[in-house]
């Protein structure tokens with residue numbers, strides 16, 4: 001179901017294209033992209049869907065111009081079928097929110113459909129084994145849009161609650177020590193033996209790397225962590241087996257196996 005009753009001929013899809021490889025792009029996302037008149041997105045994500053580009057008009061944008069991109073997509077969608085691409089899932093730190101905020105601000109009558117995708121956490125978890133089969137929280141360490149104080153509060157709360165933690169945006173050129181600061185906070189309430197997975201470029205054709213370590217040793221790999229990395233920190237019950245992280249869901253407490 002679309003979100004508004006349109007009086008226009010166009011349509012705007014906000015499409016999550018998954019972590020990177022064509023195999024992990026949903027059939028729905030592929031169909032929307034193939035049938036769009038216009039595809040708009042930043043170059044990194046457009047490169048990931050190159051195999052689906054033929055006669056569509058492609059508008060390349062750059063990071064930091066998200067508001068402009070959202071406005072342009074909404075305006076073009078009055079008379080065209082527009083697909084805005086968003087990496088991973090279109091909700092999770094994705095473009096869905098900004099597009100709907102701008103549409104609300106403009107009281108736009110354009111039809112908007114949000115198309116989900118495989119998020120980095122799922123992609124990374126699959127490579128690590130089974131670290132997030134129970135309650136978890138995801139926290140972005142990017143303080144561009146969220147104040148660092150708020151991020152710290154969330155880190156304290158989730159660590160204290162013994163939730164598995166997925167860390168998005170662990171670092172960038174401007175935020176080089178946020179990851180170290182976050183690890184320091186988490187170590188206050190978690191043992192050094194807790195398993196940690198560091199995964200870069202998960203399920204992408206190039207640059208994929210997977211490291212399994214522990215909270216006490218994770219900063220030895222600090223140089224491996226960058227803006228293409230997601231880190232998963234286990235809870236007090238997580239363990240390592242054959243270089244994989246397993247967080248028990250609780251079956252062992254109820255059944256013999």
Ligand SMILES: C[S@@+](CC[C@H](N)C(=O)[O-])C[C@H]1O[C@@H](n2cnc3c(N)ncnc32)[C@H](O)[C@@H]1O
Pocket residue numbers: 019020086087088089090091092093094118119120121123124167168169170199200201202203204226227228229230
């Ligand atoms: C702005 S967020 C976008 C997240 C995206 N909407 C999603 O659902 O995966 C960017 C962050 O996602 C994570 N990320 C995205 N794709 C990744 C991948 N293939 N491997 C590892 N981390 C990834 C990194 O932490 C990166 O800094």
